[in-house]
Structures are given as structure tokens and as C-alpha cells.
Amino acid sequence: MTDSLEQLRKELDSTNLDILSLLNKRAELVQRVGQAKDAQGVSRFDPVREREMLDSIAANNEGPFETSTLQHLFKQVFKASLELQKDDHSKALLVSRKKQPENTVVTIKGETIGDGIQRFVAGPCAVESYEQVATVAETVKKQGIKLLRGGAFKPRTSPYDFQGLGVEGLKILKRVADEYDLAVISEIVNPSDIEEAVQHIDVIQIGARNMQNFELLKEAGRTNKPVLLKRGMSATIEEFINAAEYIISQGNGQIILCERGIRTYEKATRNTLDITAVPILKQETHLPVFVDVTHSTGRRDLLLPAAKAALAIGADGVMAEVHPDPTVALSDSAQQMDIPQFEAFIHELKSNQLSRVKQ
Ligand code: PRE
Incomplete structure (x- = not known):
């Protein structure tokens, strides 16, 4: 049966x-x-x-x-x-949105990053002299921007290119920051320089080439200074997030992530701006996310559309480079804006009024 x-x-x-x-x-x-x-x-x-x-x-x-x-x-x-x-x-992961659902707000000399108001970081690629930084600071301040960038330690592709003024450059930044009441951001490349650097600068930048320099990440994590961490040029989003975890794991949660373009086969731009990394990073982590339009595009004519895209997709801020005379700049002369171009850039972004943009 x-x-x-x-x-x-x-x-x-x-x-x-x-x-x-x-x-x-x-x-x-x-x-x-x-x-x-x-x-x-x-x-x-x-x-x-x-x-x-x-x-x-x-x-x-x-x-x-x-x-x-x-x-x-x-x-x-x-x-x-x-x-x-x-x-x-x-x-x-401590940086994970699952661990902390609310946004981390990074506070730099009274300026808040990650609270829904979109900010700007601007300044020359490299610190070349007091006069050069002060000229840019004046413009930056006039635009209502609080965060001034400037490279003192410059990791360059060629060892024969300008390597930056080092600690001297950090001191120039500090002097300008004090005079103009700005906050300064500068890249540190060597863990042993951090102790001295924090006396001069307000935000430690860790550059793309050092995104997986774990000793540097840990040393920055042991300070109480905000850290702006750039994505490595060949780093996946997962690797980028884990790099941020190295910093927070040492106790410092004041981290800003910065998408700066990744290396692809495309040659029309210096790097390929991975614009969707912004919402992905914001979904996956609770950290603020910036976009560096200068290094991602490497082209002055693309700075404005790239910045508009970054703000439209929800970036917490945009980083761009400005130099009093880019033609004679000691680094990145093809992509830095001069002062009138920078003023027009900020003006256009403001009048575009992606409503939450604040100067
Ligand atoms: C497991 C999962 C993924 C690995 O690729 C191999 C095996 C499994 O499902 O059995 C478990 C596991 O991680 C492991 O045994 O190492």
C-alpha cells in the first residue's frame, strides 16, 4: 500500500x-x-x-x-x-552605523562637521610661505569658511619633487590660524611627527598613500585631535572603513572620512571620483564624509560639477585647493584654483543652494 x-x-x-x-x-x-x-x-x-x-x-x-x-x-x-x-x-566595528545609529559630529574649534550642515575645507596644496598661506587665509575667511588646509609634509610620487616645509610649514599654519581665527588641517606622514604636529594643527590628515599605514593610524587614534582620513587610491570601501576602525580602536572617534578618487583605467581624470562611496560610507558608518574634488578630478574645469555632485549626494563637506598663483605653485599647479576662481566656485555652490550648504 x-x-x-x-x-x-x-x-x-x-x-x-x-x-x-x-x-x-x-x-x-x-x-x-x-x-x-x-x-x-x-x-x-x-x-x-x-x-x-x-x-x-x-x-x-x-x-x-x-x-x-x-x-x-x-x-x-x-x-x-x-x-x-x-x-x-x-x-x-566601532565605526559601524549598526553599533552607533546616530551621526558622529566632529567639532573643530567650534565648527561642527557631520550635523547636516555642509562645510568646506580650502587652502593650498602645499604650504610654501607665510605670505602665500596668509593670502589664501584671507580669502577663505572672507568666504565664511573656517577650515584651512595646507600640506607641510608632502608625499610626492617623485622623490625629486618638492617635499614640503615640514615642521616649519606647520608653524606657518599655526601662525595664520591664530591670526585669522581659522582651524588648520595638515597631513602627517610619520607617526613620530604626530606629537609635535598636534601642537600646531587642529586636524590631522592621513593621506591616501598612508591609509593603511597602521602605525600612523594607531598613533593618530591615541591623540584627541580630529582626524581626516583619505581613502587609499586602490582601497575598497571595506578597507577604508577598517582603516578608520584602527583610529577609533585607540579611543579617538573624531574621524572624518574623505573620498578622493580611486585608480581606474580611465585617464580623462587624475582619479575616478567614486561618488556613490559617499552614501555607502554614510550608511555603513556613523562618520562624516567629505569629498576632495581637487585630487579626485585633477582638473580645474571639473571642480565645480564634482562639488555639486558631492553636495547633492549627501557629503558633509567638500575639500578644494586654492593658491594665490597656481601657475607657480610648487605642487599640483594644474588643479588648484586661483583666488577669483575660488570665489566664483564658492559663490556658485552657495547660489546653487543645495539648501543645506553653509559657507
Ligand atoms: C565555513 C565558512 C566559510 C569558509 O570559506 C569555510 C568554511 C563553513 O561554512 O563551513 C566556516 C569557516 O569559516 C571555516 O571553517 O573556516
Whole structure:
């Protein structure tokens, strides 16, 4: 006598529940494996281990399913397990929005970043002299901008290019900041310079080339100065977020992320501005996000449209370079704005009135 359909389905229902319970039991084990791997710094994906398990399935399969069918199903389980481990990992990150749903607001000399008002950071690529920085500071101040940038330590592609004025440059920034009541941002490249640098500057910038200089990240994390962290030119968003985690893990949560373009095959611009990184970073983390329009485009004619795009997509601010005479600038002369161009740039962004833009 054949079993009734109803009876068979009852058995299937109960078997489904067994499978469900076993899958979740497996998932719990996978989560524990994930934690152990994170603690050891071991890569989550392990193809050798997966191969061993697939071989064991082949050796033990008594049918009626074909081995290839079962291997396919198990591979899906491994994939889902990997996703679960990744999810757990990102939930555990201190920079993660899952950990802290509300926005981090970074405060720099009374100026707030990340509170919904869009800000600007402007200044020359490199500090060249007191007069040069003071001229730019005057313009920046006139535009109602509080944050002045200027490079004192310049990591250049060629060792024969201008390397910056070093600590002397930081002192010039400090003098100008005091005279014009501005806050200054400058890149630090060497962990051992941080102690001295924090006496002169208000924000430590960590540049694209140093995004994974973990000693530098940790040293910046041990200070109480805000840090502007630029995305590495070949860094994925996940790597960028983990770099920020290095800083916060040392106690300093005053971090601004800065998208500055990534390296692609496209040659029309210096880098490819990854504009959607902005909303992704804002979804994934609680940190403010800036866009550096100068380094991403490398083209003066693209600064304005790139800045408009950045503000429209929800960036907390835009960084741009301005020099009294870009033609004779010691670095990046092709992409810095002169003062009238900068004034027009800010004027256009303001009148464009992406309503939350504040000078
Ligand atoms: C697991 C998950 C992902 C890896 O690629 C390999 C195996 C699995 O689901 O079995 C678990 C795991 O992370 C591991 O055994 O190392």
C-alpha cells in the first residue's frame, strides 16, 4: 500500500524543521569560527577547508541525490555562512552605523562637521610661505569658511619633487590660524611627527598613500585631535572603513572620512571620483564624509560639477585647493584654483543652494 500524500507531506514538514534547526545550529558554529578567525586575523574565506568538506560529502553520499547536486547546495551554505561572518564582523566595528545609529559630529574649534550642515575645507596644496598661506587665509575667511588646509609634509610620487616645509610649514599654519581665527588641517606622514604636529594643527590628515599605514593610524587614534582620513587610491570601501576602525580602536572617534578618487583605467581624470562611496560610507558608518574634488578630478574645469555632485549626494563637506598663483605653485599647479576662481566656485555652490550648504 502506498503512503498517503498527506502523510508524506507531514513527514516532509517535520524533516524541514530538522533541516532548519541543523542549518541554524551550523550557523551558530560558523559565527564562533568567524570570531576565532577575526581574533587570529585569519581570512574568513577558506577554499581549502571548503574543498575538504565537499570531498567528504562526495565520500559519504549514499543518494538518491547526485553528489554534484549536494555539493552545489553545500556551496550555497558556505557562501551564506561567509556572509553571516562578514555581517557579524561589520556589526562589531566601532565605526559601524549598526553599533552607533546616530551621526558622529566632529567639532573643530567650534565648527561642527557631520550635523547636516555642509562645510568646506580650502587652502593650498602645499604650504610654501607665510605670505602665500596668509593670502589664501584671507580669502577663505572672507568666504565664511573656517577650515584651512595646507600640506607641510608632502608625499610626492617623485622623490625629486618638492617635499614640503615640514615642521616649519606647520608653524606657518599655526601662525595664520591664530591670526585669522581659522582651524588648520595638515597631513602627517610619520607617526613620530604626530606629537609635535598636534601642537600646531587642529586636524590631522592621513593621506591616501598612508591609509593603511597602521602605525600612523594607531598613533593618530591615541591623540584627541580630529582626524581626516583619505581613502587609499586602490582601497575598497571595506578597507577604508577598517582603516578608520584602527583610529577609533585607540579611543579617538573624531574621524572624518574623505573620498578622493580611486585608480581606474580611465585617464580623462587624475582619479575616478567614486561618488556613490559617499552614501555607502554614510550608511555603513556613523562618520562624516567629505569629498576632495581637487585630487579626485585633477582638473580645474571639473571642480565645480564634482562639488555639486558631492553636495547633492549627501557629503558633509567638500575639500578644494586654492593658491594665490597656481601657475607657480610648487605642487599640483594644474588643479588648484586661483583666488577669483575660488570665489566664483564658492559663490556658485552657495547660489546653487543645495539648501543645506553653509559657507
Ligand atoms: C565555513 C565558512 C566559510 C569558509 O570559506 C569555510 C568554511 C563553513 O561554512 O563551513 C566556516 C569557516 O569559516 C571555516 O571553517 O573556516
